[in-house]
Amino acid sequence: MKTIIVLGAGNGQIALVKWAKEHGFLAAVVSPKGDYPGFAIADKCLYHDIAAVDDIIADPLIAGDEIVAVVSSQLDQAVVPAAMLAKHFGVPGVGQDVAMLFTNKYEMRRRAAECGVAVPKCVHVLEIADLELAVEPLRFPVMIKPVDNAASRGVYKAKSLDELKRLFPLSVEESRQGVIIEEFVTGKEYVVEAFTCSGRIANLIVGHRDYFDVPEVFIPCATVFRDAESAIDPIEQRLKEVNEKLIRGFGLPFGVTHGEFIYNAEQDSIYLVEIAARGGGVNIASDLIPAASGVDADDIYMRASIGEDVPVPHIAHGAAAYFCFMLPEGTVTEINGADEVVNIPGVLRSVLSNVKIGTKVPAVRDKYSRKGPILVKALDKPGCYTVWEKVRKVLDIRTDSSPAFCGMIWS
Numbered sequence: 011m012k013t014i015i016v017l018g019a020g021n022g023q024i025a026l027v028k029w030a031k032e033h034g035f036l037a038a039v040v041s042p043k044g045d046y047p048g049f050a051i052a053d054k055c056l057y058h059d060i061a062a063v064d065d066i067i068a069d070p071l072i073a074g075d076e077i078v079a080v081v082s083s084q085l086d087q088a089v090v091p092a093a094m095l096a097k098h099f100g101v102p103g104v105g106q107d108v109a110m111l112f113t114n115k116y117e118m119r120r121r122a123a124e125c126g127v128a129v130p131k132c133v134h135v136l137e138i139a140d141l142e143l144a145v146e147p148l149r150f151p152v153m154i155k156p157v158d159n160a161a162s163r164g165v166y167k168a169k170s171l172d173e174l175k176r177l178f179p180l181s182v183e184e185s186r187q188g189v190i191i192e193e194f195v196t197g198k199e200y201v202v203e204a205f206t207c208s209g210r211i212a213n214l215i216v217g218h219r220d221y222f223d224v225p226e227v228f229i230p231c232a233t234v235f236r237d238a239e240s241a242i243d244p245i246e247q248r249l250k251e252v253n254e255k256l257i258r259g260f261g262l263p264f265g266v267t268h269g270e271f272i273y274n275a276e277q278d279s280i281y282l283v284e285i286a287a288r289g290g291g292v293n294i295a296s297d298l299i300p301a302a303s304g305v306d307a308d309d310i311y312m313r314a315s316i317g318e319d320v321p322v323p324h325i326a327h328g329a330a331a332y333f334c335f336m337l338p339e340g341t342v343t344e345i346n347g348a349d350e351v352v353n354i355p356g357v358l359r360s361v362l363s364n365v366k367i368g369t370k371v372p373a374v375r376d377k378y379s380r381k382g383p384i385l386v387k388a389l390d391k392p393g394c395y396t397v398w399e400k401v402r403k404v405l406d407i408r409t410d411s412s413p414a415f416c417g418m419i420w421s
Contacts, residue, residue: 011036013075014316015099017060017092019048021361022084022289025296025308027051033312035079038072060087063094077101079315083266083308084291086159089113102317104263104287111260112267112287115157116190119282125259127252128281132192138178142171144191151194154178156185162229162376167194195281197274200245201233202253203290203299205310207264207320211257213250214325215302216241222336223421229377231421232398233294234331234391237303245273245280252280262287264314266295266307292332292383297358301330301387330358331394332383333401336419340409342369347404351384354404356397358385371409381407 014030016023019041027048030037039052040060049055054072058065060082077099082088089109096103104112111121116134123129133144134157145152154177156164164184168174174191181189199219205212217235221228238250253269268290270283289295289307299307304326314320342365351360365381372379384405386397407418 011075012078013038013054013072014078014312015040015056015066015072015080015095016048016052017041017080017082017088017095018085019044019046019052019055020085021047021293021363022291022296023048023082024051026081026083026312029308029312036075038075040066060085061091063091063098066091066095067098078317079312081312081315083289083295083311084293085288086113086286089287102264102315104265105261108261108263109287112262112285113158114187115155115284116187118284119190119192121260122256122282122285125255127256127259128279130192130195130281132190134188134190135178136188138175138182141175141178141191145171145174148191148193152191153194154181154189154191156181156189157187159184162227163378164189165228165376167228195272195274197272197281199230199283200249200271200273201235201290201294202238202249202267202269202271203235203294203307204253204257204267204269205265205305205307205320205323206257206262206267207310207314210322211254212322212325213238213241213253214299214305214307214323215330216246216249217331220421222419224336224374224419227374227376229336229374229380231335231380232331232333233290233292234329234394235294235298235302236329236391237325237327239325240327240390248280249273252282253285256282256285260285264320266299266311268294292334293359293361293385294332297385298330298332301358301385302328304328327389328387329390329394330385330387331391331398332385333398333420334380334382334384335407336374336379337365337371337381337407338409338411338417338419339371339373340411342367342371342407343410344406344408346406350404351401354397354400356386356388356393357401358387360384360401360405365407
């Protein structure tokens with residue numbers, strides 16, 4: 011039987027599993043055991059860590075199957091294992107060397123600089139004993155980031171060497187390959203989603219990020235997109251050019267990419283934050299790309315993954331966004347308006363599966379501290395914010411924290 015291996019069983023993989031089944035393939039979903047929605051609709055459940063490549067290959071559930079593709083979306087940790095598995099099974103893949111460029115933040119910056127793309131001045135540090143000497147060429151403040159992690163885990167800003175020494179152990183424990191320390195670049199953050207196949211690159215949507223006003227953490231509360239054809243102001247045009255330069259320079263043969271950039275107006279320069287060889291998380295790939303551009307990113311990715319030569323897609327005009335919120339530390343005691351939210355015109359989906367009565371809310375740490383998202387669409391970016399304001403008036407979730415701090419944190 012022709013089988014597609016899907017790495018990950020979370021919400022980001024649901025569309026891929028459904029696509030496989032709807033097109034006559036078996037879907038073999040790989041993830042550690044847990045209450046993941048992908049398992050409920052999979053044909054075969056392989057209970058492994060997605061990085062356990064040898065265990066996946068040896069699993070008797072797929073012995074004798076004709077593996078036609080290995081896929082994943084919105085999941086950084088799956089990029090390298092997918093490349094390795096694709097090579098083993100002889101199916102289309104991005105290649106392990108290319109996958110490493112898109113997941114190792116230090117190598118990513120080295121290659122980007124070779125491509126002529128601006129990157130913050132940075133160093134790679136493995137041990138705290140090497141820290142002081144390594145950062146001598148850098149100016150404070152600096153950012154410290156795990157080389158091979160995602161979701162803002164282990165990412166901190168340090169204003170002095172003493173502060174950096176304190177933060178180093180917290181950051182390095184989130185990585186298997188040390189940390190990068192780079193000069194802090196200020197500016198507006200942008201996001202570009204694109205698709206490439208057989209050397210043809212199409213920017214699909216371009217957006218900007220809004221951040222929570224929480225000290226010492228860097229967590230987006232919203233990303234608001236418009237289709238790439240409508241993104242025509244000078245900065246957006248340059249962003250699209252930089253994004254294409256990176257994809258070509260990194261040698262990606264096919265797939266959806268998620269690029270993050272900072273525009274520094276003082277230097278009039280676009281800096282790479284990171285670029286990933288997978289669709290954007292928070293339902294960007296599955297929901298927001300099609301909502302803002304009319305392009306079914308999961309469909310074209312799956313078709314390319316089984317070996318089809320997918321042409322450049324037609325881009326429609328539109329805008330879409332996700333809006334997340336956080337809650338004060340405590341236990342969720344009230345959820346009001348959840349049913350009403352989905353009936354607000356412009357709301358695509360309200361993803362509140364991560365909030366229930368009795369949910370324990372820990373202190374803010376990283377992107378996993380966010381709740382939601384609320385996904386919206388409109389004709390343009392201002393329209394997305396209008397929908398969001400309507401959501402804020404209807405949805406009310408509270409914890410048992412003191413009354414002065416109860417309620418949702420939207421920004």
